[in-house]
Amino acid sequence: MIRASTAGWVFAGPALAVIALFFGIPVLAAFVLSLTDFDIYSLADIGNLRFVGFDNYVALLQNPLFWKALGNTLYFVVIGVPLSIAVSLGAALLLHSRLGMLxxxxxxxxxxxxxxxxxxxxxxxxxxxxxxxxxxxxxLSWLGIDPIDWLGDPTWAMPSIILFAVWKNFGYNMIIFLAGLQSIPEDLYEAARIDGASPLRQFWHVTLPTLGPVLLLVGILTMAGYFQLFAEPYVITQGGPLQSTVSVLYLMYEEGFRWWNLGNASAVAFLLFVLMTLVTSGLLWFARRKGAE
Incomplete structure (x- = not known):
């Protein structure tokens, strides 16, 4: 008779194989590639490939452009993720409201x-x-405000991209929040109303705690997506002005597909992977700690 643990591994085996094939192997390959000086000469002749150890990482950490890109990415994540979640939750609440039409x-x-x-x-x-x-x-001119160079001013370029990204992506999280709101038992709200709770208190003490797991899921998914900022600055600003919208992924693209420094590009990708893993692990640890309390 097959033990329960063995049966679990058998059923999980296909999914684990897919994860290993399309996630584990590419991550390992990127790490190995980041330890070499793989460039356009190595593409022409693999004999030109050399093992350089952690030299790519050392050079990367000494590159001011990397820290500029990392700062831009963190700025995008810190401002964009909460804003996107707030807009998504607000839209879901409006669609879930009994007063909503169409x-x-x-x-x-x-x-x-x-x-x-x-x-x-x-x-x-x-x-x-x-x-x-x-x-x-x-x-803005109708309000008497002078024109703003949204995409040509380093102060406004990243906020403009954040607004675009929030508008572009909030609908996905809205659907998840809407499903979470529809799963909350109406009895909880009825009991809160009987106790005299206002709509704001119902939201704070019933809706948010019940949506805790959904908020965690949406936060992780949104954060992972926002760390991979690339298409928006590539199309809208090309990383400018004054490199104010260069992201880590945009830097990886520049290193790998413009300058063909694939070893450096792999180092950038692996550092971004490590950063995302640390932040995600921190969110999960915080969620478990709050759940334990």
Missing amino acids: KPFFRTAYFAPVVTTVVAVAVIWRYLFHTRYGLVNWG
Whole structure:
């Protein structure tokens, strides 16, 4: 008779094999590649490949552009992730409200940006933020505010990209939040109303605690996606102005596919992987600690 533990491994085996094939092996290959000086000469002749150990990591940590890209990425994550979660939760609450009208229409409209092509939408947003002809500055002019160089000013370039990313991605999290809200028993709200709880207290003491696991899932997924910032600055600002929108992934692209320093690019990718793993582990540890309390 097969033991329960053995049966579990048998059923999990196919999924673990897929994870190892499409995740474990590429991560290991990237780490091995980061320990070499793999470049365009090595592509031409593998004999030119040399093992350099951790020299790529040392050079990377001494590169001011890497720290600039890391700072830009953290800025994008720290501001963009909470903002995206707040907008997603707000939209889900509106669609879940009994007072809401035309819910199927708005559910589709809010989710539509998620399934649109990033490049096509980014081009449109470039025109929206255009200094002279953009709709955003046209609206500000009606309020008596001078035009802002949204994409040409280092102060405003990253906030503009954050706004675009939040608009582009909030519909995905909204669907997850909406499913979580629909799974909360109505008895909890009825008991809270009987106790005299206001709508704000119901949200704070019933909705948020019940949505705890969903919030954790959405936070991890959103953070993982925002750490991989690339398409938005690549299409909208090309990393400028003054490298204010260069992300870690954009730097990896530049090193690997513009300068063909694939060893350096692999080092950048592996450091980003380690950073994302540490942050995700920290979130899970914090969630377990709060759950234990």
